Amino acid sequence: MAEDNKLARLGEADFMRLLLQHENALRAFARSLLPDWNAVDDVFQDASVIMWKKFDQLDTGDGFLPWGKVIVRFHCYRYHEQKKKSGAVFSNELIAILAGEAENLEDAEYSQRHTALASCLEGLRETDRELVLAPYLGHGRIKELAEAANTSANSLYKKIGRLRDRLRQCITSKMVSPLSS
Structure with a gap:
C-alpha cells in the first residue's frame, strides 16, 4: 500500500x-x-x-x-x-x-552561470562567438576556420584562449552583480 x-x-x-x-x-x-x-x-x-x-x-x-x-x-x-x-x-x-x-555548486548557481554565459556570448561579435564555440562543434572545426581565415590553427587556439578569458571575466562580473546585466 x-x-x-x-x-x-x-x-x-x-x-x-x-x-x-x-x-x-x-x-x-x-x-x-x-x-x-x-x-x-x-x-x-x-x-x-x-x-x-x-x-x-x-x-x-x-x-x-x-x-x-x-x-x-x-x-x-x-x-x-x-x-x-x-x-x-x-x-x-x-x-x-x-x-x-x-x-x-547549487542548481541555482548552475542556472545563474548558464544565464551569465549566454549573456556574455551574446556580447561577443558573431565571428568571435563562432570561434569560441568551434572546439565544441566537432573535430576539425578549428582547422577549417584556420584555412578559411588563411591563418594557423595555433593562432586560432591562442585567440580562443583570450576569448575564454574575456568570457570568464564577464561571467564572474555577472555572478558578482547579477543586476548589472
Missing part, C-alpha cells in the same frame, strides 16, 4: 519534469568529471535510464538533484574504468575530489 502511494505521488510526468529541470546541472556535474561533451552525452544517457528505473526510490522530487548526481557520478566512474584500458584517465581519487567540488 505504501508503495502504491509513493508511485501515485511521483509518476512518469514527474520524472520527465524533474529530469528536464535538472538536466543542465546534471550535465555540468558530469562535465566536471569527464574529458569531453561526447562522454557526457554517453554517460548522461546511461544514467538517465537508471534514474528512470530507480525513480520509485524517491518519495518526493525535492531530492532528485542530489540523487541524480550520485547516479551520474557512478556512471562517470564506470566510464573512466572502461577508458583506463585505452590510455590516461583521471584516477578515482581525482574524480572523487572533482565530484565533491561540483556537488557543492
